[in-house]
Amino acid sequence: MDRPKTLPLAVVGVSHRTAPVEVRERMAFAPSEAEQALLELRSLAGVEEAVLLSTCNRSEFYLFPAVDRRGLAAAEELFRSHAGDLERPTADFLFRRHGEGVVRHLFQVSSGLDSMVTGEAEIQGQVRDAYERATSLQVHPPMAGPVLNRLFQMALSVGGQVRAHTAIGEGSASVASVAVELARKIFGSLRGKRVLVMGAGATAELMVEALARDGVRGIFVANRTLERAVPLAEKLHGHALSMDRLVEALPAVDIILSSTAAPHPVLPHSLFREAFPRGRRRPLLAIDIAIPRDIDPRIGDESEVFLYNVDDLRKIVDDHVRVRAGAVPAAERIIQQHSQEFRSWFASLEVVPVIRNMRERAEAHRQAEIERLFRGLAHLKEEDRARVEVFSRRLLNKLLHDPTVRLRKGMVDGAGADLVDAVRFLYGVDAEGRPEEGAPNPPTSREEGEGDAIQSKERSG
Amino acid sequence: MIHLLAFFLYLGAFILWVRFLLSGARGDGPNVASAVVGVAVVVHAAALGSFWARYGELPLAGPGAALSSLAFVGGMALLALLPVRQVSRVGVALLPFITVCLGIALLVGIRPSDQALVFQGPGFVLHVTFAFLGYQGLAMASAAGFLYLIQHHELKAKRMGRFFHFIPPLATLDLLGQIGVWVGFVALTLALGFGWAWTVQHPGVISLSDPKVLWAILSWAVFAVVLLLRRGRGRREYRSALASVLGFSLILGSYLVIRLTSPGSGFLP
Structure with a gap:
């Protein structure tokens, strides 16, 4: 029997590194489509084991064994038929890896090293979903057989180790997640906390959604006119109010998110004083991402007010991204070590x-x-x-x-x-x-x- | 020897917490540190049990024995916090106090008092035990308050560094501080109550001007002030944290002054 000198593994796919979002979204597979694609791949090319990882940033087929080009060609054909007509040939957007490159690539993916935002944690769950989808298919032999089973289990473990032992996931790398992290460090649990949203910017909306996932309940949306506040309030399941009722709303809230397009501060210090004549008694997190700023900076000097503007948040995000980038060599060492371990395990399959x-x-x-x-x-x-x-x-x-x-x-x-x-x-x-x-x-x-x-x-x- | 082992275990747990802090709160630090604290408390309990078996009395009288028991109450309090995620990190601020208490106890020697006590029996045991619980309550509130002040400073300075990631949320620390002060206040009040009841039964043995009595009253006053400061308007949590740290420092400082100026004071004849 002819045996390859390298691991008989292959991966073919698109990612944010090889294709723009317009192409990626055409090549993305919904969970039910992914299962169908795996079954087709087996019937077309006789691939023994396959897993399809499909997220908003990547769609990748992992194949075993890949001793000839049949499996890869079939996967590429699946991408082509799924995406339909593109401006350029589908193959131009695809990347391919073979042998140990596949192992390293998957470990990098699960560790967040290949993500758009280095170290993002969601990918770990997406890798797990892809693996579980393949294992849940009722086919014989199993779609994620002994080799891909081992490979994905190790990938999940490597992802966990990289996150635990390096700074790759340190801090939040988006403005919305920084807001949530700050809120958690001030209030502990966000359950039952109340948020005031001033303006209707997309980032503020993202932040509210992130806070709502953490348990924030009372959401007030304030706008210059009540009519403009109502749609966002309905979308966020909150209450709309006009700006002239801010003084009444302020004492009731714990978090303020502001992103209006007003040319002057919508929350001047005098208004804050009016709302809190003797100072704020409870902590207040105020996040102002508007330019020019909506919240008077002097409010940040109040003892129980934690005020962050867009530059503060950007600086925090940049610091975190820098820390994460510095952790890449350490993460690569862990990946290298486990790639070697996988190779040893695979070699033992043949030699045992x-x-x-x-x-x-x-x-x-x-x-x-x-x-x-x-x-x-x-x-x-x-x-x-x-x-x-x-x-x-x-x-x-x-x-x-x-x-x-x-x-x-x-x-x-x-x-x-x-x-x-x-x-x-x-x-x-x-x-x-x-x-x-x-x-x-x-x-x-x-x-x-x-x-x-x-x-x-x-x-x- | 068993006390020495407990001392090194507390010290080891503290070093593990510091390492975890410096690593940016990554890795399995909390689990290992918590396990070491657990072992330390068990070993410490064995050491105190051995003292009891050897001398036939509880380790409450005599500076070394009393300090060891005080440290043990702190260890127990920390042990109770271990299951609560993140809160156990307060150990980084509480363990130095526990370790120093036990260290001094080892230096002065953990043995019964040289002189026979006038105040004996269950009343004495309750008096000392409640007093230890009271001081450890304030120690806990002080540790939580110390971390609160650091976290507050980090948030105000808009820094999300190692301290920010390591230290529990402000609300959690505030709650822990409140619990510590209230438990401490009630326990110390009971301790003073038992002490006062004894002085009523044995008039003339100890006077109000005794430094140790004055110190106990000062401690009680500190608790009362910390609790009162919480009731005012604005910055309640911050004030309370600051008051806990300053109050505990004042109690420790005044204790040292009393020990240095009148070493023989107390319930000794």
Whole structure:
């Protein structure tokens, strides 16, 4: 059997690095489409194992085994038919990786190193979903068989380790997530906290949605005119109010998000004083992402007010991105180490049956020789027989130890294919480790016993 | 020897918390540090049990024995916080107090008092135990308050660095501080009540002008002030945190002054 020198794995797909969003969205697969695509891939190209990872930033087919181009060609065809007509050929947007490159790529993906925002955490869950979707398909053999099963399990574990032991996921890398993180550090639980949204900017909306996911309930939307506040309030399941009612609303809220297009501060210090004549009693998080600023900066000097403007948030995000970028080398080291581990594991898949057969045959020889020896030495006491038995076992283990270790190491180093061939030739075993037809079997005790009898007759005659 | 082991375990737990803080609150630091605190408290309990078995009295009298028991109450309080995610991080501020108490106890020797106590029996045990609980309550509030002030400063300075990530939320620290002060206040009030009841039964043995009595009254007053400051308008949480830290420092400082100026004071004859 021809065995590849590298891992027989392949990945083909598009990502934010190879295709613009217009193309990525055409090549994205919904969960039900993904299952269908995997089944088609198997029926078209006979791919044994496949997983499809499809998110807003990437769509990738992972294939095993990929010893010829059939699987890749079928996956590319699936992309082409799914995307329909594009301005350029589909192949122009696709990237391909083979062998160990696939392992490294998936580990980088699950660790967030290949994400648009380095270190983003959502990808870990998306990789898990893709893997579980493949494993949940009721097909035989399973779509995520032993190899991709192991590969994805390791990818999830590597992603977790990279996040735990490096700064790759440190801090928030978007303005909305920084707002949520700040709110959590001030209030602990956000359950039941109230938010006032001033203006109707998209970023403020994103922030409110993120806060709502964390349990924020009372949402007030204030705008210059009540009519303009109503649509956003309805969308966020909140209450609309006009700006002239700010003084009444302020004491009730814990968080203010502001993003109006007003040319002057909509929350001047005098208005704040009016709302809190003796100062604020509870903490207030105020996030002002408007330019020019909506909230008078002097309000930030109030003791229980934590005021952040767009520059403050951008600086925090930039700091976090810098910290994350600095963590990439450490993350790559973890990925490298586990890629090596996967290669060793895969190599062991091939070499284990060969080693097992080699040892079984050697053991059969040993047992046959021991029986033959004991027949000629019938006077030996039981304890002496046991000693000889132990001696023969030790000798066998010592003789086989080095070849076994070197064979394993050879496989890991990528030069093991020839070694396996050599062992198979010497021991006469096939790819699964079974004795090949025509290979000499270890002599049975009966045959050898007959030989001894003939020899002893010859000697006595 | 067992006390020494407990000391090193508390110290080890503190070092683990600091390492976790410096790493930017990454890795499995909290689990390991929490486990070490758990072991330290168990070992410490064994050490105090061994003291009881050896001398036939609770380790409450004598500076070394009392300090060890005080540290143990702190260890128990920390142990109670361990299951609460993030809150256990207050250990980084509380463990130094526990470790120093136990360290001093080891230095002065953990043995019964050289002199026979006048105040004995269950009343004495309750008096000292409640007093320890009271001081540890304030120690806990002070540790939480200390972290609150740092986190408040980080938020005001708009920094999201190691301290920001490590220290629990302001609201959590405030709640912990409140619990510490209230538990401490009630316990110290009970301790003083038991002490006062004893002085009523044995008039003339200890006077109000005794430094230790004055110190106990000062401690109670500190608690009262910390609680009163919380009731005012504006910056309640911040004021309360600051008051806990300053109040605890004042109690510690005044204790040291009393020990240095009148080492023989207390319930000794």
